[in-house]
Amino acid sequence: MILTIIVALFITLLVSLFLIWQAWERFASHGAIGKQTGELTPVDLEAFENLTDPEEEYFLRTNLSPAEFRRVQRGRIRAARLYVAALSQNAAILLVVGKNACSSSDSEIAAAGQELVQRANHLTNSCLLARLRMEAAFVLPAQLSLSGKIANQYMLVTYMAANLPRSAVA
Amino acid sequence: MPLPPPIYTYLWVAPHLLLIPVAVVMFRNSLHREFPIFFSALIYEFLAFAVLFITRLNAPLWYTKVDFFISAGSTAFHFGILQELFEAPLLHNATLRRTSARMLKWVTGSLIVMALLFIGLQYYNSRGHRLFPPFATLEALGIAQCFVLVMVFLWHRFLGLRMSDFAFGIAAGVALTAAPELLVEAWKDLVGPSRAGDYLQMGAYHCTVLIWLYYALAHKSEAPQIRQRVGQCPGAGDD
16 A cells, blocks of 8 residues: 555656646747747758768768767767757648648639648658657667658648748638 | 535535636637547536536435546546547648557556556555455556656657647646546545545646636637748748
């Protein structure tokens, strides 16, 4: 019985501290309630592609010692993770843009919105897979490489969203 | 059974009555479409409270049994709410949503089995208890619920997505209810009925409902912001 109390107390403390941490992080980084995720996060795609470039990785692999390469590669993965998180966040926003366009009375705009939804969905999937791959690559930096294919997908989706008429998403 | 002291009665009645404004605000902001399970849980909790209140006044002998079944229903709804929150970031992506739902079910199932084993072992060693007394089963489910709740936050973090304000409010509220409930139930199991434990539990639930009400009132539709965002995209509105 005493053990049950100790475990319950431990879990209660753990959940409370976790909740405080989440709330603190949320308000510290995004301000007060009501200030939503808002705009698309600017992403430097060139820098992202550079981080995930296989040739760059090959250059580092051949010019650095294995230990040095693992250290550098982990730093690159950490940075790439931030880019993928931003792309993922933007994909979610663009998905809503596409959804709004889908409900347009103009069939052409609705079709473009449908296409955008599909592409944004595909981008979300790719971001999730890239994230999983990055986690694995972080553990085994010498064995696994990163993939930068999502940069092109992202460019296409933003281009499609930008070319929707303003009235389609209003 | 006479009603307990006024503060106790207030803490028992007020949060359940406040569930109605939460449901109304949710309905007005169309949040019931986004979070149907949470919306149903609000209605369920209110109706369950009405049943409990009537039972307490008219059939006190049935109170404990009715309370147990209502608690079981609430726990089931809590798992449903957590699943809803888990799937919320993938709402528009059917494939990923199905995969993540399946994943969550497996993890939840494993957590429940582990918690039941742990609680079962505790009761097995103590005399005068059945292996799985009904409230101990709810305690085990409470443990699993807390871990699933932490997973919901970590899942959003992993996806790199920010939880919507209302989803965060729901999760925070569930955490604020589930964590003290676990502690109080374990405490009651050790020392027997405890008025202080009841106050803590009811106070936590009151805060939970206020949090839900606050986030429901603070919710703003995404549409105007998206208009603004697309307006900022290069080439927007050229057609």
